[in-house]
Amino acid sequence: MTESKDKNYGYIAGISGSLITVKGLENEIRLNDLIKVTNHNIIGQVIQIYSDYIIAQCFENTNNLKLREKVESLFEPLSMELAPGLLSNIFDGIQRPLKAAFEDIESEGFLERGLTLKSLSQTNKWHLVPKRNLNEKVSGGDIIGTVQETPLIEHRIMVPLGITGELTYIAEEGEYTIQDEIYRVKQDNIEKSFNMIQRWPITKNRPYIKRMIPKEPLITGIRVIDLLFPVAKGGTVAVPGGFGSGKTVTQQSLAKWSNADVIVYIGCGERGNEIADVLKQFSEIIDPKSGRPLLERIVLIANTSNMPVSARGASIFSGVTIAEYYRDMGYDVAVLADSTSRYAESLREISGLLEEMPAEEGYPAYLPSRLSNFYERAGIVKTFGNDTSSNVKIGSLTIIGSVSPPSGDFSEPVTSTTRRFVQAFWALDANLAYSKHYPAINWLDSYSNYPEYISDWWFEQDINWPEINIDWEECREQINEILSKENDLKNVVQLIGEENLPEDQQLILFIARLIREGFLIQNAFDNIDNFTDVKKLLGQAKIILLLYKLGKDLLKNGFIVEDIKDLEVVNNILRISQSIENNEFYKIEKIKDNVLSEIESLKLRLGGVKS
Numbered sequence: 295m296t297e298s299k300d301k302n303y304g305y306i307a308g309i310s311g312s313l314i315t316v317k318g319l320e321n322e323i324r325l326n327d328l329i330k331v332t333n334h335n336i337i338g339q340v341i342q343i344y345s346d347y348i349i350a351q352c353f354e355n356t357n358n359l360k361l362r363e364k365v366e367s368l369f370e371p372l373s374m375e376l377a378p379g380l381l382s383n384i385f386d387g388i389q390r391p392l393k394a395a396f397e398d399i400e401s402e403g404f405l406e407r408g409l410t411l412k413s414l415s416q417t418n419k420w421h422l423v424p425k426r427n428l429n430e431k432v433s434g435g436d437i438i439g440t441v442q443e444t445p446l447i448e449h450r451i452m453v454p455l456g457i458t459g460e461l462t463y464i465a466e467e468g469e470y471t472i473q474d475e476i477y478r479v480k481q482d483n484i485e486k487s488f489n490m491i492q493r494w495p496i497t498k499n500r501p502y503i504k505r506m507i508p509k510e511p512l513i514t515g516i517r518v519i520d521l522l523f524p525v526a527k528g529g530t531v532a533v534p535g536g537f538g539s540g541k542t543v544t545q546q547s548l549a550k551w552s553n554a555d556v557i558v559y560i561g562c563g564e565r566g567n568e569i570a571d572v573l574k575q576f577s578e579i580i581d582p583k584s585g586r587p588l589l590e591r592i593v594l595i596a597n598t599s600n601m602p603v604s605a606r607g608a609s610i611f612s613g614v615t616i617a618e619y620y621r622d623m624g625y626d627v628a629v630l631a632d633s634t635s636r637y638a639e640s641l642r643e644i645s646g647l648l649e650e651m652p653a654e655e656g657y658p659a660y661l662p663s664r665l666s667n668f669y670e671r672a673g674i675v676k677t678f679g680n681d682t683s684s685n686v687k688i689g690s691l692t693i694i695g696s697v698s699p700p701s702g703d704f705s706e707p708v709t710s711t712t713r714r715f716v717q718a719f720w721a722l723d724a725n726l727a728y729s730k731h732y733p734a735i736n737w738l739d740s741y742s743n744y745p746e747y748i749s750d751w752w753f754e755q756d757i758n759w760p761e762i763n764i765d766w767e768e769c770r771e772q773i774n775e776i777l778s779k780e781n782d783l784k785n786v787v788q789l790i791g792e793e794n795l796p797e798d799q800q801l802i803l804f805i806a807r808l809i810r811e812g813f814l815i816q817n818a819f820d821n822i823d824n825f826t827d828v829k830k831l832l833g834q835a836k837i838i839l840l841l842y843k844l845g846k847d848l849l850k851n852g853f854i855v856e857d858i859k860d861l862e863v864v865n866n867i868l869r870i871s872q873s874i875e876n877n878e879f880y881k882i883e884k885i886k887d888n889v890l891s892e893i894e895s896l897k898l899r900l901g902g903v904k905s
C-alpha cells in the first residue's frame with residue numbers, strides 16, 4: 295500500500311513559466327500522462343521524461359507555486375468524457391464546463407485557478423431507448439441505445455471499442471443519468487458493466503474500419519466556396535488570412551449554416567469576448583429546418599483568458615476527439631478551429647522554454663508533425679460497429695482551420711506547413727477585405743482538390759435549364775476562365791483604358807464584374823444573403839453565364855457591350871443575392887426568362903441584326 299502511494303507522489307524541483315520539473319515520478323509515469331500539483335489542484339501533462347526527473351506543462355498558471363510542493367501522478371493521459379451533455383455546452387481545453395463562467399458577464403469566461411468541475415452533469419436524467427436485446431452478441435461501436443441529447447441530435451450510445459461479447463443485461467426504456475448502469479456484456483466469461491460514459495485519450499485517433507472516398511460536398515452556403523473552392527464531407531481546409539480579413543466571420547458562418555450534423559467550434563487562443571459572442575449568437579440563431587437554436591448541434595471549446603498557452607494544444611485535440619466520437623455514431627461532423635496559429639505559437643513558446651533547437655522562425659522542428667496529426671484526423675470512414683438496424687455506419691469529420699499569418703504573409707512557416715496537409719485553401723486577401731469585397735477569398739490564390747470527387751453529386755442536383763445546358767462543373771470552369779481572363783486583361787486596361795479594348799474583351803470584363811459583384815460578394819450579416827442553397831447558387835451562376843453566352847452572340851451580330859450593360863435585367867441579377875430567398879427559386883427563373891425576353895426585344899427594337 296505505502297509503496298504504491300510513494301510512487302504516486304513527487305515534488306516540484308523547478309519552475310519555468312508554465313513548465314515544472316518534478317522529481318520522484320520518473321519511474322512510473324508515461325509521456326502525456328497527467329499530473330496534479332496537489333495543493334493548488336493544477337493539472338499538467340508530462341512532456342519529457344529523464345532518468346531522474348520529468349517535465350510537465352501545466353494547464354493553468356504557475357504563479358506562487360513553490361519548490362518541493364507535492365505533485366501526484368494521475369496515471370492517465372488527458373481524456374475526454376464522452377456521453378450525452380456535450381452538445382450546446384462549452385468547455386475549456388481540459389473539458390471543464392465554462393457555460394456558467396461565460397454567461398456571467400463579470401467573469402468573462404474566467405475560471406478560478408484549480409477549480410475542479412465535472413465535465414458533464416452527472417445527475418441530469420436522459421431518456422434512454424434501448425436498441426438491442428438480451429443475449430445478443432455485441433461488439434465495439436455497436437449502438438446499444440439512443441438518447442435524444444438535444445431536439446436536433448440523437449445521441450447514440452455505443453459499446454466501447456475493444457469490447458465484444460454477449461449482452462447479459464440491458465436497461466429498460468426510461469430515465470437514466472450518465473453514471474447509471476445501462477448494460478452488461480459477458481466477455482471471456484467475465485461480466486462487465488457499462489454506463490453511458492466513454493473516456494478517450496485526446497492524442498489517440500479513434501480507430502475505424504476503413505477510409506472511404508469522399509463523394510458529397512459539405513454545403514457551406516457561401517457561394518464562392520460551394521462553387522469554386524468546395525470542401526467534401528471528410529475534407530480538410532486551411533483558411534489563412536491576415537488581421538481582420540474575415541477568418542472568424544467565415545468560421546462562424548460555417549458553424550451556423552453548413553450542413554454538417556454536428557459542429558465542434560474551437561476558439562483557440564482568440565479573444566475571450568469573441569467566444570462569449572459566439573455563445574450568444576449561436577443560442578439566438580434558429581435553424582431554419584428544425585426551428586431550434588443552432589447551439590443544439592454545437593460543442594464549443596475555448597480557452598479561458600487566464601489559461602496559459604499549453605492549454606491551446608489540448609483544446610485543438612480535445613475538440614477533434616469529441617468530433618470523432620460523434621463521427622463514430624454515423625454523423626457528419628465539422629471541426630472549426632480558429633486559429634491554429636495560436637496553437638503553433640504555443641508550441642513555439644514551450645519549445646523555447648525547453649531550450650530546444652528551433653527550426654524556421656523559432657517554431658520547433660516538430661511543428662509539421664503536430665499539424666499533420668491534427669489534420670489527418672479528418673476523413674469519411676466506415677466506423678466500427680453497427681447502427682440500430684445492424685447496418686454499417688458511415689461518418690465524416692471535416693476539419694477547417696484558420697491560420698493567422700503575421701502581416702498576411704503566406705510564406706511563413708505555419709501557413710506553408712499547413713498547406714501541405716490540407717486539400718483546400720481559402721486564401722483571405724487583405725486588399726479584397728479593404729475594398730469591402732467579402733468574403734475576401736481570393737479566387738486566384740485559393741484552390742480545392744475536391745471538385746472531381748463531388749461533381750457527380752452536383753450533377754444530380756442540377757436545375758436543368760435548357761437555355762444554358764451546363765452542369766456545376768462547367769459553371770466552375772467557365773467562371774474560373776472569365777475571372778482569369780479578367781486578371782490577364784488588368785495590365786492592358788491600366789495602359790489603354792477599358793473602353794479601348796475590343797468589344798469581346800470588354801464583355802469579359804463586364805461579366806467578370808457581374809460575377810464578382812453579383813455572385814462572389816456575399817454579406818454574412820444579411821438575413822437573405824447569409825446562406826445560399828444549392829438551387830439558388832446554380833441559378834445565380836447560370837444566369838450570369840447565360841447573359842455571357844447570349845452577349846457573345848449579340849456582339850457577333852453587331853451589337854456593342856453598352857447594349858448589354860443597359861439591359862434592365864442587369865440590376866436584377868446584381869440584386870438576387872440579397873433580394874431573393876432560397877425558397878423563392880421561381881423568382882430566379884423569372885429573371886432568367888427576363889434575360890431571354892429582354893435580349894429578344896433588344897434584337898427586335900434595333901431591327902433584328904445590326905449591320
Ligand SMILES: Nc1ncnc2c1ncn2[C@@H]1O[C@H](COP(=O)(O)OP(=O)(O)OP(=O)(O)O)[C@@H](O)[C@H]1O
Nearest residue numbers: 536537538539540541542543732733816817818819
Ligand atoms: N463575409 C463577410 N460579410 C460581411 N462582413 C464581413 C465578412 N467577413 C468579414 N467581414 C467584416 O470584417 C470584419 C473582420 O472580420 P473577422 O473578425 O472575421 O476577421 P479575422 O480575420 O478573424 O481577424 P483577426 O485576425 O483579428 O482574428 C468583421 O467584423 C466584418 O465587419
Ligand SMILES: [Mg+2]
Nearest residue numbers: 541542543564
Ligand atoms: Mg478572428
